[in-house]
Amino acid sequence: MPKIRKSTLCLLMSMVCVLFVFSWTVPRDLSAASDKSITLECKKDDVVLTGMRWKLYRAGERDGADFVLTGDFEGCQADLEDMSVENISHAAQTVESFAILKRIDAIAEGYTGTDGSVKFSGLSDGLYLAVGYPLESGNYYYEPSPLLMEVRSDDDNFSFDAYPKIVRVTLSERATAYTVRKIWLDDNDLYQVRPTYVTVDIFKDEELYDTVTLDESNEWQYRWTAADNSNQWRVAERVVPVDYEVRIDHNDTQFLIRNRHKIITDWGDGERTTTTTTTTTTTTTTTSVTTSGSTGKTTAPPTSTVTTTTKVKIPQTGQLWWPVLPMVIGGILFVMIGLVMRAGRKSE
Numbered sequence: 001m002p003k004i005r006k007s008t009l010c011l012l013m014s015m016v017c018v019l020f021v022f023s024w025t026v027p028r029d030l031s032a033a034s035d036k037s038i039t040l041e042c043k044k045d046d047v048v049l050t051g052m053r054w055k056l057y058r059a060g061e062r063d064g065a066d067f068v069l070t071g072d073f074e075g076c077q078a079d080l081e082d083m084s085v086e087n088i089s090h091a092a093q094t095v096e097s098f099a100i101l102k103r104i105d106a107i108a109e110g111y112t113g114t115d116g117s118v119k120f121s122g123l124s125d126g127l128y129l130a131v132g133y134p135l136e137s138g139n140y141y142y143e144p145s146p147l148l149m150e151v152r153s154d155d156d157n158f159s160f161d162a163y164p165k166i167v168r169v170t171l172s173e174r175a176t177a178y179t180v181r182k183i184w185l186d187d188n189d190l191y192q193v194r195p196t197y198v199t200v201d202i203f204k205d206e207e208l209y210d211t212v213t214l215d216e217s218n219e220w221q222y223r224w225t226a227a228d229n230s231n232q233w234r235v236a237e238r239v240v241p242v243d244y245e246v247r248i249d250h251n252d253t254q255f256l257i258r259n260r261h262k263i264i265t266d267w268g269d270g271e272r273t274t275t276t277t278t279t280t281t282t283t284t285t286t287t288s289v290t291t292s293g294s295t296g297k298t299t300a301p302p303t304s305t306v307t308t309t310t311k312v313k314i315p316q317t318g319q320l321w322w323p324v325l326p327m328v329i330g331g332i333l334f335v336m337i338g339l340v341m342r343a344g345r346k347s348e
Contacts, residue, residue, distance in 0.1 A: 035156060035158070040117060049137070073095060132164060176226050181221040199213055201235065
């Protein structure tokens, strides 16, 4: 009998050891997979924009109360200190130009469905850049503005709905003039660090179209002409001076590149203001996003599947449930070991 009790005890202890080892090797997010997503709703007045192409980039993350650009975007000298509604739009345009200049690969790509929406799922916390591409429909040309959005939630099921600003332009076959201009915000070069020239790349539908030099001889500006207005144009300052930040603003035909010395606190549009944004935690259904390396303008909607979003508030405690089963089994085994040892003492 003592041998049987010892064998049983050894077997039970071995099982406990195996269970503990197993519990540490099982992925911890097995039952708490992330379903954080961003949904872009694309409409202009009463027009639902089906087939609009979008790319998504992970550009940065939060560092305390501030944002920092990370990864491929680390070298971008955009101003992220003021994340007010106005400045975040300027920052998005600046970061978009950097992505085009550096030919950064998107983490996902998708097209809007028949309801005008496209959803990017399976995201981690961070600062994301969404870049949209022009869509021709009838006699109009619809161009969306880029967006910077934050995914941040302790909830594994998080959904953010965004409504991009979309400009509608009447298509024309007449020649269209475009202008890029450089402005310095450095107190008239008080710090004597302003370069004598800057190099600017001009992109047509994300492809390099021309490279120009801006300096005092051309009054820091350049003008070019296109045969029509059906293309997407972007500009990027090739090398931003070390002591400066950059902001790129543009409308249909004009591009403004501002270089502001880091000591200056004003972009020329008034003093900085700070706003606090809040987000809503929801649960959404997942959908896949196709990836592609193609570029350019979308003229016809591709075949795509868009799911319906169901938003339900789910209480979260932050506790993972995967350790429960091993712990319960381990507790039962410990009870069995105690009973066996107690029976052994009685028999002795």
